[in-house]
Amino acid sequence: MEQDTDIGGPRNRFPETHYSAILAARSEDGEVRQRAFETIVESYWKPAYKYIRIKWQASNEDAKDLTQGFFTTAIEKRYFDSYDPAIASFQTFIRTCLDRYVTNQRKSDQRLKRGGGIEHLSLDFGEAENELFQQHGVSELTPEDFFHREWVRSLFSLAIENLRRHYVEKGSEVYFRLFELYDLREDTQDDENKLSYASLADRFGLTSMDVTNYLAAARRQFRKLVLERLRELTANEAEYRREARELLGVEIK
Amino acid sequence: MKWVSDKGLKRLLSVAVDPDFGDTKYRILEEISSGGMGTVYLAEDIELGRQIAIKVLNATEASQDIAQRMVREAQIIARLEHPGIVPVHDVGTLPDGRVFYAMKLVRGGRLDEYAAVNDSLKDRLRKFQAVCDAVAFAHAHGVIHRDLKPPNIMIGSFGEVLVLDWGVAKTITSQPSAADDLEADTLRLPHNNVGDQLNQQSENTAPGTIVGTPNYMSPEQARGEIRRLDERSDVYSLGAILYFLLTNKTPRASENGSQPARPRELNSKISKAAEAVCLKAMAGSPDDRYASAKELAIDVVHLIDDEAVGAYRENIFERSLRWLNKNRFLVLLVLAYLLMRIFFIFTPRR
Numbered sequence: 108m109e110q111d112t113d114i115g116g117p118r119n120r121f122p123e124t125h126y127s128a129i130l131a132a133r134s135e136d137g138e139v140r141q142r143a144f145e146t147i148v149e150s151y152w153k154p155a156y157k158y159i160r161i162k163w164q165a166s167n168e169d170a171k172d173l174t175q176g177f178f179t180t181a182i183e184k185r186y187f188d189s190y191d192p193a194i195a196s197f198q199t200f201i202r203t204c205l206d207r208y209v210t211n212q213r214k215s216d217q218r219l220k221r222g223g224g225i226e227h228l229s230l231d232f233g234e235a236e237n238e239l240f241q242q243h244g245v246s247e248l249t250p251e252d253f254f255h256r257e258w259v260r261s262l263f264s265l266a267i268e269n270l271r272r273h274y275v276e277k278g279s280e281v282y283f284r285l286f287e288l289y290d291l292r293e294d295t296q297d298d299e300n301k302l303s304y305a306s307l308a309d310r311f312g313l314t315s316m317d318v319t320n321y322l323a324a325a326r327r328q329f330r331k332l333v334l335e336r337l338r339e340l341t342a343n344e345a346e347y348r349r350e351a352r353e354l355l356g357v358e359i360k
Numbered sequence: 361m362k363w364v365s366d367k368g369l370k371r372l373l374s375v376a377v378d379p380d381f382g383d384t385k386y387r388i389l390e391e392i393s394s395g396g397m398g399t400v401y402l403a404e405d406i407e408l409g410r411q412i413a414i415k416v417l418n419a420t421e422a423s424q425d426i427a428q429r430m431v432r433e434a435q436i437i438a439r440l441e442h443p444g445i446v447p448v449h450d451v452g453t454l455p456d457g458r459v460f461y462a463m464k465l466v467r468g469g470r471l472d473e474y475a476a477v478n479d480s481l482k483d484r485l486r487k488f489q490a491v492c493d494a495v496a497f498a499h500a501h502g503v504i505h506r507d508l509k510p511p512n513i514m515i516g517s518f519g520e521v522l523v524l525d526w527g528v529a530k531t532i533t534s535q536p537s538a539a540d541d542l543e544a545d546t547l548r549l550p551h552n553n554v555g556d557q558l559n560q561q562s563e564n565t566a567p568g569t570i571v572g573t574p575n576y577m578s579p580e581q582a583r584g585e586i587r588r589l590d591e592r593s594d595v596y597s598l599g600a601i602l603y604f605l606l607t608n609k610t611p612r613a614s615e616n617g618s619q620p621a622r623p624r625e626l627n628s629k630i631s632k633a634a635e636a637v638c639l640k641a642m643a644g645s646p647d648d649r650y651a652s653a654k655e656l657a658i659d660v661v662h663l664i665d666d667e668a669v670g671a672y673r674e675n676i677f678e679r680s681l682r683w684l685n686k687n688r689f690l691v692l693l694v695l696a697y698l699l700m701r702i703f704f705i706f707t708p709r710r
Contacts, residue, residue, distance in 0.1 A: 238363055260364050263372050267362045290375050291368055319389065323380075330376045355377050 129197055129342040132187040144182050146339055147201075148230075150265060152178060154257035155205055156235045162250035163209050171232045177208045192346040202254050259354065262340075266332040267291070273328060281311055285318060286325035330355070379416040379454055386414060386462065394418070397426060397527055402465065405449075412449065416460040427459045433527045434461035436503055444494025446522050468517050472510035475605060481634075484605040485664050487513075490521035492598060492657035498523075499591045499653055502532045506589065508597035509576040510604055532590060575610050576600045579644055592646035595656055599641025599649070602660075606630050606638060619644075634663055636672035 131143035156174040159165045165173060181187065181204065190200050248256065274283040289302055304318040313321070334351060341347040364372065379399075381388055385407045392400045392413060403414045417430050434451040441447065451461040471491075475484060491513055495505060505512075505526060512525040578596035580588050603611040603620070607627050611620040623635045637659045643649045650656040650671075659669040666686040668674060674682065684691055 234363075241363070242366065256369070259373075260369055263369060263376075264362055264364050267364070267372075271362075290371060291362070291364070293365060293368065319387070323388070326375050326378055327380055329372075330378075330380070333376055355373075 126339055127342055128339045129187060129190060129192075133185070144178075147187070148178050150261050150336065150340055151201055151258065152230050153235045153238070153261050154254050155201070156230075156232060157239050157257050158202065158205065158250065158254045159209060160239060161253055162206075163213075165209075167232070167236050173209055173212060174230070174232075176212070177205055180208065190342065192342040196346065196350060197340060197342065198255065198258055198350075202251065262333060262336055262354075266329055266336055269332045269336075270325065270329050273332070274325075281313075282321050282325045282328075285311070285321050286329065289322060290326070290329075377418075379458060379460065381414075381454070384452070384454075386412070388414070398430065403462070405462070411465050412462050413446075413465045414460055414462045416454070417458045427453075427457075429527065430459045430461070433529065436529050436531070437461075437463070437526050440498050440501055440503065440526075442494055442497045444490055444497065444521055444523055445526075446524060466514055466516050466520075466522055468515050468520075468522075470511050471513035471515060471601070472604070474515040475510070475608065481606070482664055485660055487515060487521050488598075488602055488605055489657055489660045489664065491523060491601065492653045492660060494521065494523045495594055495598060496653035496657055498529075499594070504530050504532055504589060504591055504594050505597070506530055506581065506593065507576075508594055508601060510601060513601070530586075530589065575612055578646070580646065588646075590646070591652050592649045595641050595649045595651075595653055596643075596646075598653060598656055599638055599643075602638045602641060606634060611642065631663075632678070633669045633672040633674070637663060637669055640671040 128143040128146035131139050134140045156170055159170040159173050186204050271283050274280050304315045308315045308318045337350055338347050341350055387404045387406055389402045392402050398415045398417050400413055400415045403412055405412050434448050437448045447464050449462045453459055506528045514522045514524055576597045578593040581593050600611045606623045609626055623630050623638055641656055659671055662669045
């Protein structure tokens with residue numbers, strides 16, 4: 108049996124909650140199951156959509172239907188019940204399921220006509236399509252690596268949104284603003300107007316040390332949120348540790 | 361939801377893996393350099409109110425083997441209390457499992473940067489002698505560095521010379537260890553950067569089982585003969601550093617595998633004695649090299665003082681020339697005296 112964890116050391120900077128959406132998706136309680144599916148879909152729908160577009164060369168309309176179809180079928184037929192973390196990571200499992208689903212759909216040529224019969228999930232495909240358009244170097248990656256990268260992107264995007272909410276709720280938006288300006292900036296190495304802690308301090312009426320401390324706190328919170336999300340998307344402690352190690356290289360104690 | 365570009369993703373990944381010193385007495389101020397195994401940060405020791413440097417194991421390298429290697433590096437440096445070796449203050453493990461050690465912050469430049477702005481051969485030799493002394497001290501304590509090269513040597517603001525990056529150092533024992541077996545089995549030639557306080561643009565050193573840097577690595581080290589390595593392997597690297605200081609060129613073997621060009625072919629101003637010292641240190645066979653860094657240092661001191669070196673047998677003409685050169689002030693005085701005497705002898709007296 109997995110030992111209970113004291114994740115992140117004595118001051119609990121890493122998540123203490125052990126909620127797993129993967130396990131909750133097997134619950135007999137419909138409400139619990141629904142919430143779990145929402146968590147899984149929220150994290151995986153964009154990687155799935157882009158993966159179908161790239162690997163399966165599907166048009167955007169077909170990719171939309173296939174993505175919708177995959178997740179609604181997964182929910183209805185309870186695909187995730189058969190997931191075994193001892194065999195592969197959940198990420199690999201979901202990609203394998205997706206490949207099988209698309210293959211079957213194409214083979215049987217029974218794909219549901221656009222909009223027909225699929226219970227629609229509320230997914231912003233336009234946004235996903237725009238993101239795909241902005242991406243470079245896609246052809247240099249294997250489909251598996253591409254899926255993984257998109258999953259990391261999705262995980263981080265959700266963590267950023269959670270970080271924003273966290274600081275808005277605390278009334279400390281300045282932490283998020285600093286994080287957004289400094290760590291989410293898009294400048295290049297040779298950018299003459301490169302941001303510095305001193306320029307941020309001037310801008311927000313803080314000292315450079317304040318900026319250092321606020322950024323450190325925001326990064327710590329960001330890391331915590333990424334790990335929390337990762338915890339939700341893994342079935343047990345062993346898988347969680349493995350994924351955390353693969354993603355961030357950190358050893359969860 | 362916020363779109364994260366590929367570049368942003370990379371940055372966030374590094375943000376997510378940034379070391380968290382929240383529970384320690386250290387506060388990270390900024391990154392100094394990053395390499396294959398670890399990243400060095402400028403930090404503040406809050407309790408003592410002083411700036412220090414902290415090396416933290418890279419998250420992506422956080423394997424047990426690498427972590428142990430880094431602890432060993434800190435322990436090795438801590439044993440070597442010498443002005444030419446940066447002192448380690450503390451070693452520890454972060455909540456996320458990464459090992460770190462805190463060391464004295466040294467401001468200055470790398471030896472190759474120093475050489476780029478300092479043409480004086482004597483000055484360069486003095487710095488080199490200090491390197492030999494630090495390495496000889498380590499040898500005397502049973503430690504060989506195994507990755508000596510100009511970017512791993514720092515010249516401080518007050519001219520002090522410090523040998524850095526003991527990450528692949530080895531303790532010499534009479535019995536081969538299990539670690540030797542592991543290294544011999546997993547030897548890889550370098551292809552990625554590793555850094556220390558100031559060697560960001562260093563020549564390449566392999567991460568993982570790191571064993572040195574081509575061009576500065578002894579032939580036996582390059583062949584992966586880990587068990588055969590002793591002080592003379594470092595002597596070879598010191599010879600390669602001397603080669604660089606004499607010629608401003610890295611000693612690169614040619615494509616057909618032949619020896620690097622002789623220093624005097626690259627710089628005709630180099631004395632035959634200096635070339636001989638360099639080539640003796642870089643001899644292909646360890647038996648033909650200086651037996652220790654101390655022996656090499658002695659010959660370097662002789663070079664600085666224009667004295668005969670053990671590596672080169674002078675003929676009578678060269679010896680005389682060197683003597684004249686070394687004592688030219690005295691010779692000039694004697695000549696002047698003799699000329700005056702001749703002048704007085706031949707000057708008619710009243």
